[in-house]
Amino acid sequence: MRATLEHHRPRPTATAVPLRRAVEPADTESARFRTKLRALCATRLHDTPTLTVPRRGHVYMDGGQDRHIYVIEAGQVKTLMITGSGKRCLLFISGAGDVLGELGLLGSERSDTAVALEPATLRQIPGDRFLSALAEEGLLPEYVRHLGERVIEQQKIIVDMVTLECERRLAARLLLLSQQIGKRRGRLVVIRPRITQEELAEMVGTTRSRVGLFLKHFRETGLVGMVQGSLAVDDQRLGDYIEGRLPAAAHF
CATH class of the missing domain: 1.10.10.10 (Winged helix-like DNA-binding domain superfamily/Winged helix DNA-binding domain)
Known part of the structure; x- marks a missing residue:
């Protein structure tokens, strides 16, 4: 059609x-990092558990103390926060090669919930092992840049919420x-x-x-x-x- x-x-x-610019430049640096991360999961982290989550199934929920990092191998996952009154705010939609659950590295309770938009396959990796594998492969600087780009994206969303009708x-x-x-x-x-x-x-x-x-x-x-x-x-x-x-x- x-x-x-x-x-x-x-x-x-x-x-x-x-x-903003009407058309943003292609994010090739992030794309390269996602490709490297998927390769890392297939080699050095190949023995970590693989989760299969059905559509609308939960990867993790707020309030838990899950210290795992999740790397999406297939499918798409939405991350949202739910207020005490039950209102839902959708924060982000992630796809193959994206990382979820970074707040688990802090060791505190999760404040967000991750739900599959479609059937998804994810690699579940202990946080300390994830960071060690990145360091051994020299990928920590790229991961930090990736997190920085996520922060910038969230800041743009906040500006839109405040300034746009x-x-x-x-x-x-x-x-x-x-x-x-x-x-x-x-x-x-x-x-x-x-x-x-x-x-x-x-x-x-x-x-x-x-x-x-x-x-x-x-x-x-x-x-x-x-x-x-x-x-x-x-x-x-x-x-x-x-x-x-x-x-x-x-x-x-």
Whole structure:
């Protein structure tokens, strides 16, 4: 099935606050680290347990004192925090080669929960052994840079939550998802697996119904579309919209 995205002439806007580049550069350094890490798991760490987690199954839950590190070998996992009142905030979506559970290295209770978005296979590694293997292979500096990039990404999300109205917050998270787990197909980036409207609502701090309205508007203005049942984004135009160069026709 081919995607159909219609282009509409943008209306003038009174303000345009530059928030980010429309298209971020390819993260080749992180990609190389993930490749090396997967190779390390297949060789030096091959005797560590492998977990198979079904869709919506838990890798770990908040409140536990699990001191393991998890490396995703296949599938995708979402990390979220749940408040005392039961509200859920989706923090991150991770894919093959990504590391989960770094807070376990601190030895304190986990504050986050990891749930499989689709059937996932993960390597479960004791924290001290994980760090030793990285040190022996000379990968500790790359791991520290990888953690630093995660911090920067989280800081961008916090800035978006504070400075953007809800509709543009959703656009920003869609753009980030396209960079994290998207696959380019021509001018579009296809986001797989399927991300539900409820999960998108957890990412931007709003209701599922409002997310549905925003997505309808994005489809009408050609910012997003569908490719074989999966959400696809025009990352260039989406970036322009976030920065104010392509204003919304209406605000909800």
